[in-house]
Amino acid sequence: MKKVTLTIDGLQLRADEGSTVLQAALANGLYIPNLCNHPDLVPAGLCRVCVVKVDDWKISISCKLPVKEGMVISTEDPEVQRIRKSTVELLVANHPMTCLTCSRDANCELQRVASYVGITQESLKRYRRSVRQLPIDSSNPFFDIDHSKCVLCGICVRTCDELQNINAIDYVRRGVHTTVGTLGNKPITQSCCESCGECVARCPVAALAPKESPISMREVKSVCTYCGVGCGILLGVRGEKVVGVRGDRDNPVNRGSLCVKGRYGFKFINHPDRLTTPLVRKDGVLVPASWDEALERVAANFSEHKGEQFAALASARITNEDNYLIQKFTRAVMQTNNIDHCARL
Amino acid sequence: MTNSIAEIGEAATILAVGTNTTQAHPVLALQVKKAARNGARLIVANPKKIDLCRHATLHLQHRPGTDVPLLMGMARVIVDEGLADMAFIQARCEDYEAFVASLADFSPERVAAITGVPAEQIVAAARMYAGYGPASILYCMGITQHSHGTDNVWAVSNLALLTGNLGKFASGVNPLRGQNNVQGSCDMGGLPNVYPGYQQVNDPKVREKFESAWGLSLSPDPGLTLGEVFDRMYDGTIKSLYLVGENPVLTEANANHAIAALKNLDFLVVQDIFLTETALLADVVLPAATFAEKDGTFTNTERRVQRVRQAIAPRGEAKPDWQIVAELAGKMGAKGFDFSGPEEIMVEIASLTPSYGGISYPRLEGAGLQWPCPDKDHPGTPTLHVERFGTASGKAKMIPLAFRDADELPDGEYPLVLTTDRSLFHYHSGSMTRRVAGLEQLNSEELLKINPRDAKALGLADKEMVQVTSRRGTMTVRTSLSQVCPPGLVSMTFHFAESPTNVLTNPARDPVAKIPETKVCAVRVDKIAQP
Numbered sequence: 001m002k003k004v005t006l007t008i009d010g011l012q013l014r015a016d017e018g019s020t021v022l023q024a025a026l027a028n029g030l031y032i033p034n035l036c037n038h039p040d041l042v043p044a045g046l047c048r049v050c051v052v053k054v055d056d057w058k059i060s061i062s063c064k065l066p067v068k069e070g071m072v073i074s075t076e077d078p079e080v081q082r083i084r085k086s087t088v089e090l091l092v093a094n095h096p097m098t099c100l101t102c103s104r105d106a107n108c109e110l111q112r113v114a115s116y117v118g119i120t121q122e123s124l125k126r127y128r129r130s131v132r133q134l135p136i137d138s139s140n141p142f143f144d145i146d147h148s149k150c151v152l153c154g155i156c157v158r159t160c161d162e163l164q165n166i167n168a169i170d171y172v173r174r175g176v177h178t179t180v181g182t183l184g185n186k187p188i189t190q191s192c193c194e195s196c197g198e199c200v201a202r203c204p205v206a207a208l209a210p211k212e213s214p215i216s217m218r219e220v221k222s223v224c225t226y227c228g229v230g231c232g233i234l235l236g237v238r239g240e241k242v243v244g245v246r247g248d249r250d251n252p253v254n255r256g257s258l259c260v261k262g263r264y265g266f267k268f269i270n271h272p273d274r275l276t277t278p279l280v281r282k283d284g285v286l287v288p289a290s291w292d293e294a295l296e297r298v299a300a301n302f303s304e305h306k307g308e309q310f311a312a313l314a315s316a317r318i319t320n321e322d323n324y325l326i327q328k329f330t331r332a333v334m335q336t337n338n339i340d341h342c343a344r345l
Numbered sequence: 346m347t348n349s350i351a352e353i354g355e356a357a358t359i360l361a362v363g364t365n366t367t368q369a370h371p372v373l374a375l376q377v378k379k380a381a382r383n384g385a386r387l388i389v390a391n392p393k394k395i396d397l398c399r400h401a402t403l404h405l406q407h408r409p410g411t412d413v414p415l416l417m418g419m420a421r422v423i424v425d426e427g428l429a430d431m432a433f434i435q436a437r438c439e440d441y442e443a444f445v446a447s448l449a450d451f452s453p454e455r456v457a458a459i460t461g462v463p464a465e466q467i468v469a470a471a472r473m474y475a476g477y478g479p480a481s482i483l484y485c486m487g488i489t490q491h492s493h494g495t496d497n498v499w500a501v502s503n504l505a506l507l508t509g510n511l512g513k514f515a516s517g518v519n520p521l522r523g524q525n526n527v528q529g530s531c532d533m534g535g536l537p538n539v540y541p542g543y544q545q546v547n548d549p550k551v552r553e554k555f556e557s558a559w560g561l562s563l564s565p566d567p568g569l570t571l572g573e574v575f576d577r578m579y580d581g582t583i584k585s586l587y588l589v590g591e592n593p594v595l596t597e598a599n600a601n602h603a604i605a606a607l608k609n610l611d612f613l614v615v616q617d618i619f620l621t622e623t624a625l626l627a628d629v630v631l632p633a634a635t636f637a638e639k640d641g642t643f644t645n646t647e648r649r650v651q652r653v654r655q656a657i658a659p660r661g662e663a664k665p666d667w668q669i670v671a672e673l674a675g676k677m678g679a680k681g682f683d684f685s686g687p688e689e690i691m692v693e694i695a696s697l698t699p700s701y702g703g704i705s706y707p708r709l710e711g712a713g714l715q716w717p718c719p720d721k722d723h724p725g726t727p728t729l730h731v732e733r734f735g736t737a738s739g740k741a742k743m744i745p746l747a748f749r750d751a752d753e754l755p756d757g758e759y760p761l762v763l764t765t766d767r768s769l770f771h772y773h774s775g776s777m778t779r780r781v782a783g784l785e786q787l788n789s790e791e792l793l794k795i796n797p798r799d800a801k802a803l804g805l806a807d808k809e810m811v812q813v814t815s816r817r818g819t820m821t822v823r824t825s826l827s828q829v830c831p832p833g834l835v836s837m838t839f840h841f842a843e844s845p846t847n848v849l850t851n852p853a854r855d856p857v858a859k860i861p862e863t864k865v866c867a868v869r870v871d872k873i874a875q876p
Binding site for chain 2: 141142162163164165189194195196220221222223224225226227228229230231232235237240241242250251252253254257258259260261262264265266267268269270271273274275276277278279280281286291294295296297298299301302303304305307308309310311312313314315316317318319320321322323324325326327328329330331332333335336337338339340341342343344345
């Protein structure tokens with residue numbers, strides 16, 4: 001791809017032709033404050049936080065500004081600082097100050113831009129604070145929608161449209177009353193929402209937040225256990241429990257996307273119904289037994305039914321290694337090719 | 346799949362036949378929707394007005410079980426209008442003449458009469474598929490779960506060969522595999538006629554290879570498929586069954602027969618993570634670890650072998666399946682099962698399976714590998730059949746086909762056709778997803794989708810409990826009046842033990858693939874008499 005050279009705050013950098021100044025900056029590890037930008041989405045230019053000064057004469061939003069050869073950008077010009085500070089102040093003035101009890105605390109894009117542009121209690125005094133008290137839509141079992149925390153960046157709306165093509169949500173009402181909502185502004189579960197959680201995963205604040213969001217102690221890279229697409233996942237673990245699932249953006253299959261089952265359907269793992277000990281039928285009832293007792297009973301019976309009196313059904317749900325050993329056991333130990341699995345169901 | 350998932354988004358035309366992609370493969374469906382959004386032509390062929398139709402250029406709403414005439418009708422138009430890729434056919438295909446001769450029976454008018462799809466739509470679909478490449482066909486169990494499922498797959502393959510849409514980037518035949526590792530289970534020889542890597546059990550050379558690797562003699566006779574196993578259990582030939590990670594009480598076609606067969610066994614061992622409906626019938630239940638509790642690999646629908654990694658210790662005394670099998674084999678005095686772990690098992694798999702020959706755990710770090718991957722330097726194969734097909738001659742056969750209707754058609758006593766599908770919120774017999782409270786809240790019961798016109802004729806209201814009966818069984822379920830089903834067709838999933846759909850379904854099997862016809866059976870829907 002053709003490259004162009006531009007200068008941002010005195011640093012010369014190379015960027016792909018056709019990219020925007022914001023993309024060029026972020027790709028080179030330079031932070032320009034922004035809220036409505038998301039790498040998966042078409043730049044929308046909604047939040048006006050990413051303003052920069054171009055060639056020392058005009059102010060522009062960097063997310064919509066194509067790079068040009070020889071372009072000179074300032075992100076710290078006094079006029080830029082003044083404009084973006086006001087923009088962020090207006091958002092913060094209307095935002096609930098409940099950061100310490102918010103699930104996105106310390107991982108919030110609004111906090112990040114607010115601290116970057118230097119919002120203080122003092123600077124907010126010139127605004128009349130009017131936090132909107134809007135009812136939380138808690139109808140979805142996996143996430144809540146808290147409009148009072150919404151910064152109207154539209155990332156959720158664009159995710160549902162551009163990526164998911166579901167269009168369950170859009171802006172509703174006008175002006176200062178604008179919120180994100182469903183058709184007829186009904187609870188989200190009464191819309192065509194598929195609960196994939198892609199909007200929740202991209203929300204820069206906690207307007208869309210998982211109902212339970214324990215921060216994991218560690219993450220383990222794996223593959224989803226549901227359909228045959230094989231999405232890459234990161235299993236969030238805390239103690240002896242799987243507490244969350246994230247899409248793996250490095251995986252070529254799903255590039256971070258997940259469906260409702262993949263993202264939220266993990267609670268069976270630690271479910272109290274799990275079988276935790278072998279069971280053996282005694283006097284017509286299944287009762288707990290030791291592995292030794294159970295396997296000896298199986299071995300004794302299988303030894304008497306080698307060949308055509310025996311069949312094994314392996315599983316499309318277990319690993320290649322598990323399946324390999326089951327077919328080897330059937331063919332080598334049980335002396336029959338009566339091995340199949342649920343491939344046709 | 347002959348292509349990779351990411352290639353779907355690059356296709357110029359997509360024919361999605363017998364796949365409810367947004368419900369059963371939601372993340373793969375993003376590629377289909379992306380292509381459609383970017384201007385690709387999306388042809389949805391499905392008896393139901395599924396969600397994907399919202400994104401389609403054309404919806405061919407054919408009568409269930411008439412995929413062969415529909416696809417052959419398209420092929421006939423392509424041949425008649427000179428749209429076939431003759432260069433591709435001459436270079437890479439066989440039996441073109443015999444195939445063309447069999448198209449004589451499939452004029453658009455006759456096909457329209459059989460399928461219920463207007464002739465002009467068949468012509469439009471044919472022109473679209475043949476005219477705008479690269480074209481990709483996606484199919485799923487709407488194609489395979491028929492008593493003529495193999496013919497359906499041949500029909501799909503014929504259409505791709507006829508237009509040269511195979512073995513190229515974004516252009517191919519793409520069966521969407523349903524379960525996380527159904528591809529891998531087949532690859533690993535979890536089938537009665539083949540060893541790992543689809544090596545035939547009745548090929549003496551292959552058998553000798555495995556006999557020498559495993560150090561014993563092996564049976565030369567192919568075994569029985571799942572449906573046949575149940576028949577032999579029912580008649581008492583098979584006395585002992587080792588059933589792993591499967592719940593046939595809910596998932597087997599004609600489930601009442603399957604239950605009777607299970608009860609007729611001398612000895613049933615079920616290895617699972619929950620006490621499923623099937624496990625309740627077992628003599629011994631062995632507790633298995635979930636995917637989050639063990640290491641291993643899954644192979645996805647695009648043949649990508651990926652690493653599954655242990656995140657937590659198995660619950661209680663549960664163990665990974667490979668370990669249970671290894672310990673059982675040890676108890677029976679067998680040799681060749683003392684593996685230190687899955688990585689060592691993969692070394693043996695690679696040594697005996699040509700298509701997995703180059704696969705090893707260190708190489709799977711990162712993006713995994715797509716088979717065939719025959720040696721340790723091979724980069725894997727994103728697109729299949731680029732230069733030759735896997736036949737003796739290297740050429741693909743075109744198959745002459747005739748129309749066979751579904752095994753069981755509606756009649757006066759059972760006037761409606763039942764087809765089965767999947768819910769986005771549940772998985773198979775529901776043993777996992779129904780234990781996730783949120784998924785259960787979003788979809789808590791089976792619903793019989795029925796056209797309002799049929800409901801009105803039967804005097805049924807929306808959400809009314811009704812009785813559904815086929816020649817094989819009866820069950821109760823709540824209605825959902827829906828335009829998704831055309832008049833004459835009703836539809837259910839099979840995720841709910843309270844409404845066991847498979848007591849109704851027809852076990853009639855395809856003669857080659859032995860797959861049951863769970864996509865078409867005749868049923869009656871009755872009001873439940875008020876007490």
